[in-house]
Amino acid sequence: MSRLVAVLGYSDVGGDIVLHPVCAARVASAEGEAGPEDVVLFSGWARRGGAASEAELMAAAWSGATRRRIVDRGARTTLGNAIAVGRAARRLGVSDVVLVTSRWHARRASVLVRASLRGTGARLHVTTSCETEPPARLLRELAAWSVVPLLAVVAARTR
Numbered sequence: 001m002s003r004l005v006a007v008l009g010y011s012d013v014g015g016d017i018v019l020h021p022v023c024a025a026r027v028a029s030a031e032g033e034a035g036p037e038d039v040v041l042f043s044g045w046a047r048r049g050g051a052a053s054e055a056e057l058m059a060a061a062w063s064g065a066t067r068r069r070i071v072d073r074g075a076r077t078t079l080g081n082a083i084a085v086g087r088a089a090r091r092l093g094v095s096d097v098v099l100v101t102s103r104w105h106a107r108r109a110s111v112l113v114r115a116s117l118r119g120t121g122a123r124l125h126v127t128t129s130c131e132t133e134p135p136a137r138l139l140r141e142l143a144a145w146s147v148v149p150l151l152a153v154v155a156a157r158t159r
Contacts, residue, residue: 002039004096009042010023022129029128034064042072055071079154086117086120089122094122097113097122098126
């Protein structure tokens with residue numbers, strides 16, 4: 001059975017029209033994880049109308065071998081990423097999901113993805129990229145934890 005390798009997007013407030021370095025680092029980490037029988041999901045939206053989405057930019061940068069690529073342009077938040085991962089895992093019937101994100105984002109993202117996988121039997125593995133994040137982003141990440149319990153309930157109930 002194939003694995004699902006889920007690469008979460010990232011954009012800063014400006015909404016780049018090129019692949020953000022954080023996304024590029026996540027793609028590089030995913031390329032080291034994914035095998036030729038795996039399905040890779042790229043998840044992330046476009047902050048600017050008419051611009052390519054994070055998911056599309058990551059898919060275009062992909063140079064790894066994989067059985068199939070899925071581009072999810074709709075996820076605007078970590079919750080949206082998690083829901084997309086859960087839906088893809090159910091649709092594909094995978095037994096393993098590899099979540100690829102940044103070290104500073106991994107704990108919160110894994111809580112939400114784990115909730116979205118509830119009932120699938122899929123095991124979650126987390127791989128992180130090696131970029132550093134400015135302290136302001138770390139403070140934002142810390143603040144986001146205040147709503148994680150509620151978001152985990154939403155993720156678990158969304159199919």
